[in-house]
Amino acid sequence: MYNAKMEELGKKRSVIREIFEYSKKREAEIGPGKVFDFSIGNPSVPAPDCVNETAVRLIKECDSVELHGYTSAQGDAGVRKAVADYVNRTCGASLTPDCIYMTCGAAASLSVCIKALAEEGDEFIVFTPFFPEYRVFTEAAGGTLVTVDSLPDTFQPDIEALDRAIGPRTKALILNSPNNPSGAVINEESVKRVCGLLRRRSAELGRPVFIISDEPYRELVYDKETVVPYIPNEYDDTFVCYSFSKSMSLPGERIGYVAVSPKMKDFADAYAAVCGAGRALGYVCAPSLFQRVTAKCLGAVSDTSVYRRNRDLLYGELTRMGYSCVYPDGAFYLFMKTPEPDAAAFCERAKKYELLLVPSDDFGRPGYVRIAYCVETEKIRAALPAFEALIKEYK
Amino acid sequence: MYNAKMEELGKKRSVIREIFEYSKKREAEIGPGKVFDFSIGNPSVPAPDCVNETAVRLIKECDSVELHGYTSAQGDAGVRKAVADYVNRTCGASLTPDCIYMTCGAAASLSVCIKALAEEGDEFIVFTPFFPEYRVFTEAAGGTLVTVDSLPDTFQPDIEALDRAIGPRTKALILNSPNNPSGAVINEESVKRVCGLLRRRSAELGRPVFIISDEPYRELVYDKETVVPYIPNEYDDTFVCYSFSKSMSLPGERIGYVAVSPKMKDFADAYAAVCGAGRALGYVCAPSLFQRVTAKCLGAVSDTSVYRRNRDLLYGELTRMGYSCVYPDGAFYLFMKTPEPDAAAFCERAKKYELLLVPSDDFGRPGYVRIAYCVETEKIRAALPAFEALIKEYK
Numbered sequence: 001m002y003n004a005k006m007e008e009l010g011k012k013r014s015v016i017r018e019i020f021e022y023s024k025k026r027e028a029e030i031g032p033g034k035v036f037d038f039s040i041g042n043p044s045v046p047a048p049d050c051v052n053e054t055a056v057r058l059i060k061e062c063d064s065v066e067l068h069g070y071t072s073a074q075g076d077a078g079v080r081k082a083v084a085d086y087v088n089r090t091c092g093a094s095l096t097p098d099c100i101y102m103t104c105g106a107a108a109s110l111s112v113c114i115k116a117l118a119e120e121g122d123e124f125i126v127f128t129p130f131f132p133e134y135r136v137f138t139e140a141a142g143g144t145l146v147t148v149d150s151l152p153d154t155f156q157p158d159i160e161a162l163d164r165a166i167g168p169r170t171k172a173l174i175l176n177s178p179n180n181p182s183g184a185v186i187n188e189e190s191v192k193r194v195c196g197l198l199r200r201r202s203a204e205l206g207r208p209v210f211i212i213s214d215e216p217y218r219e220l221v222y223d224k225e226t227v228v229p230y231i232p233n234e235y236d237d238t239f240v241c242y243s244f245s246k247s248m249s250l251p252g253e254r255i256g257y258v259a260v261s262p263k264m265k266d267f268a269d270a271y272a273a274v275c276g277a278g279r280a281l282g283y284v285c286a287p288s289l290f291q292r293v294t295a296k297c298l299g300a301v302s303d304t305s306v307y308r309r310n311r312d313l314l315y316g317e318l319t320r321m322g323y324s325c326v327y328p329d330g331a332f333y334l335f336m337k338t339p340e341p342d343a344a345a346f347c348e349r350a351k352k353y354e355l356l357l358v359p360s361d362d363f364g365r366p367g368y369v370r371i372a373y374c375v376e377t378e379k380i381r382a383a384l385p386a387f388e389a390l391i392k393e394y395k
Numbered sequence: 396m397y398n399a400k401m402e403e404l405g406k407k408r409s410v411i412r413e414i415f416e417y418s419k420k421r422e423a424e425i426g427p428g429k430v431f432d433f434s435i436g437n438p439s440v441p442a443p444d445c446v447n448e449t450a451v452r453l454i455k456e457c458d459s460v461e462l463h464g465y466t467s468a469q470g471d472a473g474v475r476k477a478v479a480d481y482v483n484r485t486c487g488a489s490l491t492p493d494c495i496y497m498t499c500g501a502a503a504s505l506s507v508c509i510k511a512l513a514e515e516g517d518e519f520i521v522f523t524p525f526f527p528e529y530r531v532f533t534e535a536a537g538g539t540l541v542t543v544d545s546l547p548d549t550f551q552p553d554i555e556a557l558d559r560a561i562g563p564r565t566k567a568l569i570l571n572s573p574n575n576p577s578g579a580v581i582n583e584e585s586v587k588r589v590c591g592l593l594r595r596r597s598a599e600l601g602r603p604v605f606i607i608s609d610e611p612y613r614e615l616v617y618d619k620e621t622v623v624p625y626i627p628n629e630y631d632d633t634f635v636c637y638s639f640s641k642s643m644s645l646p647g648e649r650i651g652y653v654a655v656s657p658k659m660k661d662f663a664d665a666y667a668a669v670c671g672a673g674r675a676l677g678y679v680c681a682p683s684l685f686q687r688v689t690a691k692c693l694g695a696v697s698d699t700s701v702y703r704r705n706r707d708l709l710y711g712e713l714t715r716m717g718y719s720c721v722y723p724d725g726a727f728y729l730f731m732k733t734p735e736p737d738a739a740a741f742c743e744r745a746k747k748y749e750l751l752l753v754p755s756d757d758f759g760r761p762g763y764v765r766i767a768y769c770v771e772t773e774k775i776r777a778a779l780p781a782f783e784a785l786i787k788e789y790k
Contacts, residue, residue, distance in 0.1 A: 001602055001661065002668035003536075006511050010671030017468055046459035055684075056451050064441035068645045072419075073412055104499050104649065104678070111677030116401050133674070140675035141398075207396055250463045252683025254499065254649075266396065273397035276405030279528075280535035282506030283499070287682045288647025289450075 005139075014132060015362050016040060023356050030354070036383035037356040038371045041180065041332065043249035045307075045374075048300035051248055054293045067292070071285040074275055075102025075257070079295040083257055086298040091230035099262050101274050102286040104254035106216045106243035108278075111137040113212050113239045113258055114172075115277035116270070118143035122171035124212075127157055129335065129363035129370075131180050131214070143171065147364045155184035155326060155335075159193050166201045172210035173198065177228060178217040181363050181370035182335040183311075183328020185221060188229050195235040208237035208265050216243040216256070219301045221330035222308040228330070236263035239274075244294045246332075249302040255290040307332045310373040310380055317384050321391050332374040335360070339394040341367050349393065353386035400534075409527060410757050411435055418751050425749070431778035432751040433766045436575065436727065438644035440702075440769075443695035446643055449688045462687070466680040469670055470497025470652070474690040478652055481693040486625035494657050496669050497681040499649035501611045501638035503673075506532040508607050508634045508653055509567075510672035511665070513538035517566035519607075522552055524730065524758035524765075526575050526609070538566065542759045550579035550721060550730075554588050561596045567605035568593065572623060573612040576758050576765035577730040578706075578723020580616060583624050590630040603632035603660050611638040611651070614696045616725035617703040623725070631658035634669075639689045641727075644697040650685040702727045705768040705775055712779050716786050727769040730755070734789040736762050744788065748781035 019039040027035045046052075058067060074080070080097035087093045103109045110133070114124065118141040126134050127150040135145045148161045162173070173194070177186040186194075195211075202208045213231040221228060232238040243256030264270045278284070285291075314334055318325055325336040338346040343359035343366060350357050350369075360368035373380065414434040422430045441447075453462055469475070475492035482488045498504045505528070509519065513536040521529050522545040533540045543556045557568070568589070572581040581589075590606075597603045608626040616623060627633040638651030659665045673679070680686075709729055713720055720731040733741040738754035738761060745752050745764075755763035768775065 002664055003511055003514055003672070006671035006675060007664050007668040008671065009674050010511075010667030010669065014674070020465075021467065040465065042460075042464045044460060047463055052454050052459060056454055059447050059450055064447060065437075065439060065644065068442055068647050069437045070415075070435065070646045072416065104682075107677040107679050111675075116397055116405075119398055136675055137677060249460065251465045252463050252680055252686075254680070254682050269397055269402050272405030273402040274405065276401035276403065277398070279404050279409070280401060280506075280531055281676050282502040282532060284502050285647055285649070287499075287649050287685070289684075290682070291647075 009136065016358055019356050019358060026354070035354050035356065036379060036386060038373065038375065039356045039358050041246070041372050041374060042251055043246060043302060043374050044376060045249055045302045045304070047249045048297060048302055050297040050300040051250065051293055054296045055289060058289065058292055068288055071288050071291060073278065073284050075100060075286055076288070076291050079291045082295040082298060087259060090299070092233055093230060094262060095259055096262060098271065099260050101258040101260070101271070101278065102291055103256045103258060103278070104283055104286050105245055105256045106214065106241060107133060108254070108283055109241035109243060109256050109258045110134070110212070110214060111140070111281060112274055112277045112283065113241060114138055114143065115141045115281060116273035117171050117210060121169060123167065123169045124172050124174055125162065125165050125170060126174040129155070129179070129181050129360060129365035129368070130174070131176060132362040134174055149365070150184070153326065155179065155182045156190045157186060157194050159197055162194065163197055163201070166209060168205070170209050172212050174212045174214060175231065176214040178220060178330030180217065180331055181333045181358070181360065182326060183331045183333045184326065185226055185228055185329040188227065191229045191231065191234055198235065202237070211235050211238040212241060213238055214241045216246045217331040218242070219247040220304055220307065220332060222304070222311060223329065226329045232261040232263070236261055237265055247301050248294065248297065250290065253287060253290045255286055255294055306377060307374060310375070310377055313377065314371065314373050314380055318387060321388050323387070323391060332372060334371040334373055335368050336371060338367055338369055339391060343367055343369055350390055353390055355383060355386050355390065404531065411753055414751050414753060421749070430749050430751065431774060431781060433768065433770065434751045434753050436641070436767050436769060437646055438641055438697060438769050439771055440644055440697045440699070442644045443692060443697055445692040445695040446645065446688055449691045450684060453684065453687055463683055466683055466686060468673065468679050470495065470681055471683070471686050474686045477690040477693060482654060487628055488625060489657060490654055491657060493666065494655050496653040496655070496666070496673065497686055498651045498653060498673070499678055499681050500640055500651045501609065501636060502528060503649070503678055504636035504638060504651050504653045505529070505607070505609060506535070506676060507669055507672045507678065508636060509533055509538065510536045510676060511668035512566050512605060516564060518562065518564045519567050519569055520557065520560050520565060521569040524550070524574070524576050524755060524760035524763065525569070526571060527757040529569055544760070545579070548721065550574065550577045551585045552581060552589050554592055557589065558592055558596070561604060563600070565604050567607050569607045569609060570626065571609040573615060573725030575612065575726055576728045576753070576755065577721060578726045578728050579721065580621055580623055580724040583622065586624045586626065586629055593630060597632070606630055606633040607636060608633055609636045611641050612726040613637070614642040615699055615702065615727060617699070617706060618724065621724045627656040627658070631656055632660055642696050643689060643692065645685065648682060648685045650681055650689055701772060702769060705770070705772055708772065709766065709768050709775055713782060716783050718782070718786060727767060729766040729768055730763050731766055733762055733764055734786060738762055738764055745785055748785055750778060750781050750785065
C-alpha cells in the first residue's frame with residue numbers, strides 16, 4: 001500500500017537517530033547528565049556571535065517580505081556571489097556565483113548531487129568507513145553504492161582497491177574529508193594519487209568519473225600541520241557539497257551549498273542537472289534568512305578549541321586505558337576499535353554504563369565504534385570511569 | 396553523463412520561475428516599479444508581528460546550541476504537539492504529535508507524501524488546473540500523473556470524470572483547495588461526493604485510494620460564507636500537506652508539515668513511510684528556528700485584507716473591461732480566460748505592456764492565464780491601463 005522501501009527506511013531509521021531517540025528517553029528516566037551520549041554529531045558550542053547578531057539585525061532592519069520571501073531556486077544571487085568569492089579567496093578556486101547552488105544542508109547537497117548524476121544502476125564508490133546515509137541517497141536515486149575499504153590504521157584511500165572497484169557503471173567517487181566517522185583527513189599525496197587514477201580511468205572510459213566531495217568538516221581540524229586539500233584544484237569533474245552545520249553550529253537550520261566546478265566537463269549541463277535534481281526532490285530555495293546570515297558571516301567559525309581539548313583528552317585517556325583508536329585529525333569523531341569483534345554487542349554492553357556509542361557496522365567497517373566528542377568536556381571527564389570499567393570486562 | 400531527466404528539468408525550469416527570473420532582469424533594465432509582474436505567489440504582506448518578534452526573542456533568549464541544533468527527524472516533539480493541538484482545535488481533527496511530520500515547506504510535504512506512496516507506475520490523479528510541480532514530484536518518485544478536468548466555470552471536481560479516471564494503478568488523488576491557480580475552494584458538497592466515490596472505489600479495489608490534500612492556502616479565503624472543509628474529517632486515508640509560506644508570509648523559510656490522519660489504514664506503516672521518504676530525499680529535520688517560531692505563532696495570519704481588496708479590484712475591473720474570469724474564493728490567484736486560445740501567445744503580447752502573466756498550459760488547462768494578485772494594490776491600479784490596452788487589441 002505504501003512504498004515498501006520507504007516504509008522499511010522509516011521503520012529502521014538510522015542507527016544514529018535510533019540511539020539519539022533512546023538517549024532522550026533514557027535521560028527522561030534517569031535524569032539529566034546521567035546519560036553519556038556520544039552518538040550524534042550535534043555541535044556542542046554555540047554559533048559564532050556574528051550568526052545570531054546578524055540574524056537579529058536582518059530581522060529588525062530588513063523588509064519582512066523581502067527577507068522571508070523566495071529567492072531564486074538556486075539561491076539569492078548576492079549570497080551565491082559572497083560564497084563564490086569566499087571559496088575563491090580561501091581555497092584558490094575560480095567559482096562564479098553561477099557555480100553555487102544553495103541547499104537545505106549537507107543531506108540535501110548530497111542527495112541533489114547524486115540525483116543529478118545517477119541513472120538507474122549507476123555505481124557510486126565510497127571508502128569505508130562512511131556516513132551511512134550515502135547508501136540511502138544513492139539507492140533512492142536508483143544507484144548502487146560500492147564500498148572500498150580505506151587503508152587500515154591510516155584510513156587513507158587504498159588506491160589499488162579503488163582501481164579494482166571502478167567499472168563500466170562507475171559514475172562517481174564520494175570523498176569525505178575530514179571523515180565522519182574516522183576523523184581522518186585525506187592528505188595531499190593521497191588526493192593526488194586518487195585524482196591521477198580517476199583521470200586515467202576516465203580517459204579509458206571516455207567519460208569522467210566524477211568526485212563528490214562532502215566537506216562539512218572542512219574547518220574542523222586541530223593541528224597546524226593539517227591541511228584539507230581542495231579537491232577541485234586537483235580534479236576538474238568535482239562537485240563540492242558543503243554545509244554550515246558544523247562550522248557555524250547550525251545543524252538544525254539546514255543551510256549549505258553545492259559548488260559545481262566551473263572546469264567540469266559540460267559545466268552548463270552539470271549545473272542544470274543539479275538545479276533539476278533540486279526541483280525534482282522538492283527543494284526550491286534554501287531557507288532565506290539563513291542564506292543571508294551565513295553569507296554575511298563567511299569565515300566565522302564556532303570556537304572549536306573545546307573539540308581539540310576533547311579530542312586530546314579522549315584520545316589520551318582511551319589509549320591509556322588500552323583501547324585502540326586512530327588519531328583523528330579533524331571532524332569531531334573518534335573511531336575506536338572494539339575489544340570484541342561484534343561492535344553492536346560492545347555497544348549493548350556499554351549501555352549498562354549509560355555510555356551511548358555508535359557501532360560501526362553501518363559505516364561499512366565492522367569492529368569499531370564512533371564516539372562523537374562534540375560534547376562538553378565535563379561530560380567526557382564524567383564518562384571516563386565508565387569507559388575504564390567497560391574495558392576491564394575484557395581483561 | 397548527467398541524469399538526462401534532471402538536466403532537462405534544470406534547463407526547462409518551471410514557467411513560473413522562468414518569468415520570475417525574466418522579471419528581475421527586466422526590472423534591472425527599465426527600472427523598479429515599471430514591470431507589472433503577476434507571476435509568482437510570493438506574499439506581498441509582511442509576516443505577522445508575532446513571527447519576527449518571536450524569532451528575535453528566541454535567538455536572544457535561547458541557548459544557541461539548542462535552538463539551532465538538530466531536532467528529531469520528524470520535528471521537535473513540542474512543536475509537533477503544538478501543531479496537532481492547533482489543528483484539532485480549529486478543524487475538529489484528532490491528531491496526536493506522532494501524526495505530524497515537520498517539513499521544509501509545501502514542496503517538501505508533497506514530494507515526501509508522493510515518495511512515501513509511489514511504487515513504479517502508480518497513478519496519481521489531479522484535477523485541472525493544477526500546480527505544475529505535482530507532475531515533477533510524481534514522476535521523480537516513479538509515478539504517473541493522471542489529469543481530470545474540473546467542471547467548467549466553477550472548477551469544482553467532476554465526479555463522473557474522476558470515476559472514469561480511477562483504475563487498478565490509482566494510488567491517490569491530489570486535492571488542492573483553495574486552488575492554485577484558479578482560486579476555487581472545493582465546497583462541502585463536492586468534498587462529500589468525492590469522498591463517497593473514493594470509498595466506493597477503494598472497497599472495489601480492496602485497498603484505499605488515498606487523498607493528498609495540499610492546503611497552503613487554507614487561511615486565505617475572503618468571504619464570510621466560504622468554508623474550507625477539512626478533508627480528514629470526511630475521509631480517513633488522507634495526508635494533509637501544509638506550509639506556513641502563505642498564511643505567515645514565509646515562503647523563503649521553508650517550513651510546513653505533513654499530517655497523517657490517525658484513522659488511516661495501517662497508520663503506523665503510513666507514518667513510517669513518510670519518515671522513510673523524508674530520509675531518502677535528504678530531509679532530516681525542518682529548519683529548527685522556524686519550527687519553533689511557527690509553533691509559537693499558530694493562528695497568527697498575515698494581514699490578508701490587501702489580498703481581498705486586490706481580488707475585488709482586479710476581478711471587478713477585468714470583468715468590466717470584458718475579460719472573463721471565475722470569481723476566486725481564496726488563495727491569491729485570478730484565473731482568467733485569454734481572449735485568444737493560445738495562452739502563451741497572449742502572455743507574449745502582454746509582455747509588450749510589461750505585464751507578466753503565467754500561461755495556463757502547464758496548469759493542464761489551456762486558454763487561461765494565472766494572475767497572482769499578492770502584490771501592492773498600487774501595482775494593480777498602475778497595471779489596469781495595460782490590461783485595458785491589451786484587450787483592445789482583440790476588439
